[in-house]
Amino acid sequence: MELIRNQSQLRPHHQNCVATIGNFDGVHLGHQAILRQLMLQAQQRQLPAVVIIFEPQPPEFFAPQQANARLTRLREKLMALRRYGVTRVLCLHFNTQLAALSAHEFIEKILVQGLQIQHLVVGDDFRFGRDRQGHFGLLQQLGQQYGFTVASQPTFIIEGERVSSTRVRQALEQGDMPTAQQLLGRPYTLCGRVRYGQQRGRSIGFPTANIFLHRPISPLTGVFAVTLHGIHQQPLPGVANLGTRPTVDGTQFLLEVHLFDFQKTIYGQYVEVEFICKLRNEQRFNSFEALKQQIVQDVQVAKAVFFS
Structure with a gap:
């Protein structure tokens, strides 16, 4: 094309x-x-x-x-x-x-x-x-x-x-991924290149792929069960935070994906993230320990989506 x-x-x-x-x-x-x-x-x-x-x-x-x-x-x-x-x-x-x-x-x-x-x-x-x-x-x-x-x-x-872009946007804002998928005829995805981040996820035991989306706003925010495409023959399951990370800095809009049981370095890769279901809204925690405890719960819930 x-x-x-x-x-x-x-x-x-x-x-x-x-x-x-x-x-x-x-x-x-x-x-x-x-x-x-x-x-x-x-x-x-x-x-x-x-x-x-x-x-x-x-x-x-x-x-x-x-x-x-x-x-x-x-x-x-x-x-x-x-x-x-x-x-x-x-x-x-x-x-x-x-x-x-x-x-x-x-x-x-x-x-x-x-x-x-x-x-x-x-x-x-x-x-x-x-x-x-x-x-x-x-x-x-x-x-x-x-x-x-x-x-x-x-x-x-x-x-x-x-069916309209407005209707799709409304479904995404509500975290209604099934309706968004129905209107799109496919799952909703976002694409971007994996960049170096602040390594904060790694420091609490949950390394993430940091994907800069080059957009100031998104119709979608929160924590999601996702699959990541573009680095393996099969999509890789994980959990993602999409938003401004209020516990860390609360300014830069970023997509962070933690992949289950995945250790490879993928900096520079152009990837596509498919949003399966929304787990919760993004929120600010009083400490990194509280954030870590919540991520543990998020991972458990996301794994249940894929493996139960």
């Missing part, structure tokens, strides 16, 4: 394709339905399948302090899109210039001049362009003018409610 980092990197060989547009945060079941329709059209027309996304996401540009926690960072999103056979991802830098484009200008400059799309697939609630003035009817109208067709993907419904 090719990543095109901005409109300025588009070349003649990128033209003539089928495409879809959106944030695709989480790549949940609703997004997957759009991707299936995109891939079907790409196969039928024998054209490349292109996903157009934005970085930062528009809400992060307009109101960064109020923006919701992301479900997926860019790298995680790209990993998910690759699984569905997408040919290319065009990642548009969302800035003042892009935000100022009218819906008509967006279609003309990005979709027509940049990509010469032949077919576009969008969600039935898709809005775009300055002040979100663009809509499906406008796409159909201008598609006739510029020579491309448009299809909308109906809302994906589970248990009478629309």
Whole structure:
């Protein structure tokens, strides 16, 4: 899968394709339905399948302090899109210039001049362009003018409610991992590289893999039973703390994973952590001894999840 980092990197060989547009945060079941329709059209027309996304996401540009926690960072999103056979991802830098484009200008400059799309697939609630003035009817109208067709993907419904990134986020905030998995169509995971930490876990008998997530906030916090992927043929079970570690410093957001009966050094490895179930909320302890006693209990509960 090719990543095109901005409109300025588009070349003649990128033209003539089928495409879809959106944030695709989480790549949940609703997004997957759009991707299936995109891939079907790409196969039928024998054209490349292109996903157009934005970085930062528009809400992060307009109101960064109020923006919701992301479900997926860019790298995680790209990993998910690759699984569905997408040919290319065009990642548009969302800035003042892009935000100022009218819906008509967006279609003309990005979709027509940049990509010469032949077919576009969008969600039935898709809005775009300055002040979100663009809509499906406008796409159909201008598609006739510029020579491309448009299809909308109906809302994906589970248990009478629309599947959305907001709904996934709410499930994660509540620690409801089964519902999050149902909406995503897969377990929720976070990815990152194992870095050197302060060695505090090792000092109390529970060495941890410290994974820096490069995100200021997360929809998920607390202590979890997890599996770690990427360093062994089989996923490795463990217990993880995701948060700011209030007993230690309470500032840096970090994912710490203690793997059961595991002694190898894995610094520098890029890993994926799958969240199985939430054990408790993160909390501050009065001493490291109290923290150690709680970790002993957490390990016992997590092992019961895997081995009972």
